[in-house]
Amino acid sequence: MSLPETPFWFLRHGETRYNAAGLSQGALDVELNETGRAQAERAGPLLAGQGITAIISSPMLRTRETTEIINEYLRLPVIYEQDLREVMFGGMEGKPLLPWFPEWLEGRYTPEGAESFPDLTLRVKAALNQVLVTQTAPVLIVAHGGVFRAIRDLMGLPKEGLTRNAVPLYCAPGNEGWQIDGAETGL
Helix, strand or coil: CCCCCCCEEEEECCCEHHHHHCECCCCCCCCECHHHHHHHHHHHHHHCCCCCCCEEECCCHHHHHHHHHHHHHHCCCEEECHHHCCCCCHHHCCCECCCCHHHHHCCCCCCCCCCCHHHHHHHHHHHHHHHHHHCCCCCEEEECHHHHHHHHHHCCCCCCCCCCCCCCEEEEEECCEEEEEEHHHCC
16 A cells, blocks of 8 residues: 655644544544644745645645635645545544544454544545646645544554644655655754
């Protein structure tokens, strides 16, 4: 399971009240909180001047809001890609992530009515293969923490670990495999 060897930027949406409380959101269409809007405002200038050609965004409210804020700095065409929406957690949406989430991530447990991690990964792979082949690189992908876990898995990188809200990440293939560099590391 791999991706086209095309560099791109990734940005997880800004914080929501569910993120702040440690609750799963999944398919719940939650708006950004004040912190999340401020995070998106800080991300915009970091992404300006990086050669980004287009924004490919999940259509969910929290990603649309993040996209609108950062696009005040980028002024780029936006494509909303349905298959970049967050994973559906079924009966666990709106509930604490622990203790069930690590089991879901490893494919050992899927809540009732939820999408499995392998199914999420296949959906994200299909979307990224289409986007990265048809768009001029680099694009900016604005999506979700679960989506980025699937992307990391497709890159052959560890899928564990939280993706910080609204921190730009540059993803590029290299001789040693995929590398992810964050804005806080000097990009």
